[in-house]
Amino acid sequence: MSYLLLRNKKLLTFITKHYPILKTLITNPDPPHLLTSHYATQSSKFPEYEMPTVTWGVIQGKKEKLINRVKICDYLKTLGVITDELESIELPSTIEVISERVEFLQKLGLTIDDINEYPLMLGCSVRKNLIPVLAYLEKTGISRSKLGEFVKNYPQVLHASVVVELAPVVKFLRGLDVEKQDLGYVLMKYPEVLGFKLEGTMSTSVAYLVSIGVSPRDIGPMVTQYPYLLGMRVGTMIKPLVDYLISIGLPKKIVARMLEKRAYVIGYSLEETVKPNVECLVSFGVRREMLPLVIAQYPQILGLPVKAKMSTQQYFFSLKLKVDPEGFARVVEKMPQIVSLKQSVVMKPVEFLLGRAFKAEDVARMVVRCPQILCSRVELMKNSYYFYKTEMGRPMKELVEYPEYFTYGLESRIKPRYQKLQSKGIRSSLNWFLNCSDQRFEERLEGNFIDPDTTEGGPVFDMGGKLEMPGGGVGGEVVSDEDDDDESDDDEVLYRRTLTL
DSSP states (O other): OHHHHHHHHHHHHHHHHHOHHHHHHHHOSSOSSHHHHHSHHHHTTOGGGSSOOTTTOOOOOHHHHHHHHHHHHHHHHHHTOOOGGGGGSOOOSSHHHHHHHHHHHHHHTOOHHHHHHSGGGGGSOIIIIIHHHHHHHHHHTOOGGGHHHHHHHOGGGGGSOIIIIIHHHHHHHHHTTOOGGGHHHHHHHOGGGGGSOIIIIIHHHHHHHHHTTOOHHHHHHHHHHOGGGGGSOIIIIIHHHHHHHHHTTOOHHHHHHHHHHOGGGGGSOIIIIIHHHHHHHHHTTOOGGGHHHHHHHOGGGGTSOHHHHHHHHHHHHHHHSOOOHHHHHHHHHHOGGGGGSOHHHHHHHHHHHHHTTOOHHHHHHHHHHOGGGGGSOHHHHHHHHHHIIIIIOOOHHHHHHOGGGGGSOIIIIIHHHHHHHHHHTOOOOHHHHHSSOHHHHHHHHHTSOOOOOOSSOSOEEOTTOOEEOTTTOTTOOOOOSSOTTOOOOHHHHHHHHHHHO
């Protein structure tokens, strides 16, 4: 017994010597502030860990946790929330916390129906998930008033990590030259882009577009116009469409320029929309060799309900303008936008011409030769017509043969050029002095350049071939307002001219 007492005494002496805090505990088993003061310096470095957050709740046993979960689910059911999908996620331990989350989402603009569309958002902590994510989205340019709409469209963003998932995607978009002020617009239009992996579909779609000739500096504007292209697979969506357009005669460079300006063309379904529309154009009389020019002028025609529009317009042209189906096909070839032009707009210039004693069949000929007159403003046509009648004094027949006269500016081209002709005593056709650049016109006046009048206007290229100008052959001159030393190749000249049409 004495041996045990001696041994315990030695142990106590050792403990009190090397562990003074234990000595205090032995002498005073319940000190009020001992532990707090001892660890105060460590806990102050990480104040958020000083105590469990309300999200974590209190430590519970399995039975107590199950009871609380039942209570929370019953509470949510009283609000109208469907709790079936909540069985697989961790919920807070108290009704107060889940109530706080519901109120936060409702203040954001979400309704109970919105929550039921994606009830998993109730598993997101207000402090850890909702506030950081929404604050970052607002920083990217999404206004606070639209955050609720953004969450409705893409509620999965609430689970995302700002640093690991959201910030890298935003940085990637900025790297594509998406302007900072456009980021909010892009994200609102296509919020799912925030869930993409950088090394996945986004990178491959951009790389493919650059490989076919799209300028890297135009990728940003393309993404701003049509951000959905970042989610399109190259092998199944983008490449088949590009290959098809090339197969019907569009040069690759033209396709690239077309996509730069009309990025949404990428979204047209090849099998359901593009191919049926192309075949529909052919069935209405559009020549296959003219399809590339039609598409280059009006890429939107690939995605329109072409059959319905063509049927309506063909009947209208036949009934009101006396243009037969073959003539209507030539009109579409020269100005495919006619399929979308309102009939009331078409009739204004037609009624003007009929009111100036032009015969109906002559108006039909003028429309087939130059359908662009259907888009001319009647006020400008009046001015040009009266100048033609009073100053130029030419017969009406010349206007029937060259209706393009109405498409030129009176003050900028017609009047000054006609006055120069008069000063030199030169009489020529309308086509000769109007359908050329300023430099070519001066050369013609000086007699340094003599060429025959061309009977057809506009560029034409064969299927898969190069641009050819009427009367020019292989070495023909390109009629353009650009300088003659323009170094653009034929494909680019075609695209520039088709845009001006």
